[in-house]
Amino acid sequence: MTIKPNLVIAIDGHSSCGKSTVAKDLAKQLGIAYIDTGAMYRTVTLYALRHDLIADGRVDEQALTAALDSIRISFSFNADTKKNETFLDGQSVETEIRSLPVSQNVSAISAISAVRHAMVRQQQQMGSRRSIVMDGRDIGTVVFPNADLKIFMTASAEIRAQRRFDELTAKGQTVSYADILDNVRQRDHIDSTRAESPLRQAPDALLLDNGQMTMQQQFDWIMDALRSRRLITD
Numbered sequence: 001m002t003i004k005p006n007l008v009i010a011i012d013g014h015s016s017c018g019k020s021t022v023a024k025d026l027a028k029q030l031g032i033a034y035i036d037t038g039a040m041y042r043t044v045t046l047y048a049l050r051h052d053l054i055a056d057g058r059v060d061e062q063a064l065t066a067a068l069d070s071i072r073i074s075f076s077f078n079a080d081t082k083k084n085e086t087f088l089d090g091q092s093v094e095t096e097i098r099s100l101p102v103s104q105n106v107s108a109i110s111a112i113s114a115v116r117h118a119m120v121r122q123q124q125q126m127g128s129r130r131s132i133v134m135d136g137r138d139i140g141t142v143v144f145p146n147a148d149l150k151i152f153m154t155a156s157a158e159i160r161a162q163r164r165f166d167e168l169t170a171k172g173q174t175v176s177y178a179d180i181l182d183n184v185r186q187r188d189h190i191d192s193t194r195a196e197s198p199l200r201q202a203p204d205a206l207l208l209d210n211g212q213m214t215m216q217q218q219f220d221w222i223m224d225a226l227r228s229r230r231l232i233t234d
C-alpha cells in the first residue's frame with residue numbers, strides 16, 4: 001500500500017462514540033502514528049490534581065498557566081502491553097489519567113484557553129513531519145484545518161449510553177442506564193457549548209454516524225474514503 005507523505009487524518013466527535021478504537025485500528029493498519037489528544041488534556045488534569053491546583057472543581061488558572069511550559073507530555077509504545085502509553089515527565093500515567101478524579105475535572109481544564117493553546121501547539125508539532133491519525137474534539141477545526149481527511153463521528157446519546165452501560169456491567173460494575181445517559185448528555189452539552197474551541201463538525205468533514213455499524217464496517221468506510229481521495233493506493 002502506498003500512503004501520501006505526511007498524511008493527516010483528523011477524527012473528531014462526541015464522547016463515547018468509539019473514536020479512539022477506530023483511530024487506533026486505522027493507524028495500526030496504515031503503519032502511522034496515533035495521537036490521542038484527550039489523553040493530553042487528561043494528563044494536564046492529572047498534573048493539576050497532583051500539584052493541588054484544583055480544589056472543589058475550581059482551577060488555579062494562573063498557577064497552571066505558569067506551569068504549562070514545564071509539563072512534558074509524550075507517548076511511547078509499551079512492548080509488554082503492546083499498547084501506546086501516555087507519559088508525564090517521563091513516567092507512564094496511562095492508568096491514572098483514566099481514573100474518576102481525572103474524568104471529573106478534565107472538562108474544566110480543557111475549557112481553559114491557555115491550556116488549549118499549549119496543547120494545540122504541541123499537537124501541531126507532533127504532526128508536522130510525519131503521517132498521523134489524531135482524534136479529539138477540535139482537530140479538523142483548529143489543530144489541522146488543512147487535514148487530508150476529516151471525519152466527524154457520532155451516534156445517538158441513547159446508543160452511546162447503552163454501549164457504555166454494557167461495557168461497565170461486563171466489568172462487573174453496578175450502574176444505572178439513566179445516570180449514564182444523563183452523563184453522556186451533560187458531556188455533549190459542555191463540549192459543544194464551551195466558549196473556547198467548542199465541538200463542531202468542520203464544513204468539509206465527513207459525517208460518520210456509527211450507531212448501526214460494526215467496527216469492520218466503520219474501518220472499511222474510512223478506507224474507502226481514503227482510496228477515493230487517492231490518499232492511499234493498493
Ligand code: DC
Binds near residue numbers: 039107135136137
Ligand atoms: O476523549 P476523552 O474523553 O479522553 O477527552 C477527555 C476530555 O478532553 C473531554 O472532556 C473533552 C476534552 N478534549 C478536548 O477538549 N479537546 C480535544 N482535542 C480532546 C479532548
